[in-house]
Amino acid sequence: MRRLPVYLLLDTSGSMSGEPIEAVKNGVQVMISSLRQNPQAIETAFISVITFDSVAQQIIPLTDLASFQMVDIKAIGVTALGDALKLVSNKIDNEVAKTTMEQKGDWKPLVFIMTDGIPTDDWQSGLNEFKQRKTAFTVACAAGSGADTNILKQITENVVSLDTADSASIGKFFQWVTASIGVSSTKVEDSGKDVTGLNELPPPPAELNIVV
Numbered sequence: 201m202r203r204l205p206v207y208l209l210l211d212t213s214g215s216m217s218g219e220p221i222e223a224v225k226n227g228v229q230v231m232i233s234s235l236r237q238n239p240q241a242i243e244t245a246f247i248s249v250i251t252f253d254s255v256a257q258q259i260i261p262l263t264d265l266a267s268f269q270m271v272d273i274k275a276i277g278v279t280a281l282g283d284a285l286k287l288v289s290n291k292i293d294n295e296v297a298k299t300t301m302e303q304k305g306d307w308k309p310l311v312f313i314m315t316d317g318i319p320t321d322d323w324q325s326g327l328n329e330f331k332q333r334k335t336a337f338t339v340a341c342a343a344g345s346g347a348d349t350n351i352l353k354q355i356t357e358n359v360v361s362l363d364t365a366d367s368a369s370i371g372k373f374f375q376w377v378t379a380s381i382g383v384s385s386t387k388v389e390d391s392g393k394d395v396t397g398l399n400e401l402p403p404p405p406a407e408l409n410i411v412v
Contacts, residue, residue: 203306204244204385205262205296208377209284210273211315212251215346216365217275220316223367227374228270234378236265244307244385248291252284253277262295281319282326285355289329308336308394310384312377316343316365319351327355336384336395341373342411349411358398359411372407 210224228249235241242265249260249270254277260268292309299305340352344365352359362369380401387395395401404410 201243202304202388203246203262203297204381204388205292205306205309206245206247206381207250207262207288207291207309207311208247209250209252209256209281209288209311209313211253211279211281211317211343212273212275212277213253213279213317214276215317219367220343220365220370221273221275223365223370224314224374225270225273226367227370227377230371231374231378231381232265232268232270235381238382238385240389241265241382241385244389245381248295250284250287250291252280254280256280256284256287258287258291262291278320279315279317280321281313281315282321282323284313285323285326285330289326289333292333292335307388308334310381310395311335311338313338313340313352313355314343314370314373315340315347315352317346318348323351330355337397339377339380339398341408343370343373353411360404360408361411362407363409369407372405376402376404376408 246262248262250258259271297305338356339358340356342349342361384395
C-alpha cells in the first residue's frame with residue numbers, strides 16, 4: 201500500500217507558551233479525530249510531528265492515523281527552524297519508501313510548517329538540505345506578526361499568515377490542514393498521481409492570508 205506521508209513541523213519556542221501552544225495541541229488532536237472519520241485518509245495518510253525550539257526533535261515518527269497518539273509539548277527555548285528542516289530531510293530519506301523496479305514507493309510527502317518567530321539558527325543550511333528532497337508541496341504558516349514571511353517564502357512558495365497566534369486562528373489553520381490532507385489522500389487514491397500544489401487544495405479560510 202502506498203502511504204501519503206505528512207510531516208508537521210511545529211514551533212514550540214518560548215514565545216508560543218500559553219494560548220498558542222494549547223491551540224496547537226488541540227489543533228493536532230482535532231485533526232487526527234477528523235481524519236479518522238475519512239475512509240480515504242485512514243487508509244493512506246501517515247502523520248509525523250517534528251517540534252523545534254532550541255533543538256528540533258521528531259516526537260512522533262511517521263504513524264498511521266489509528267495508532268497516532270499525540271504527546272505533550274511545552275513551549276520553551278528559541279527557534280531552530282534550520283535544524284527542523286535538516287531533521288525532516290533526514291526523516292524523508294529514512295521513512296518514505298522510494299519507488300523501485302519492484303515496487304511503487306510512497307506518495308510524495310506533504311510538509312506543513314508553523315512558526316511564530318524568526319529562526320535563531322543557520323536556517324539556510326537546513327534549507328539547502330530540504331531543497332534536495334522531493335515533496336508534493338510544502339506550506340509554511342506565519343502565526344502572528346513575529347514571523348518573517350520573507351524567510352518562509354524562501355522555503356516554499358506556499359506561505360499563509362495568521363494576523364494573531366490565538367486559538368481561533370490556529371484552529372482554523374489546522375482545520376485547513378485537515379481538509380488538505382483529506383483532499384490529497386482522496387486525490388492520490390482516485391487519480392494515482394501525486395498532488396502538485398496549493399491549487400489542488402481546498403481554499404484557505406478567511407483567517408489565513410495567502411502571502412504573495
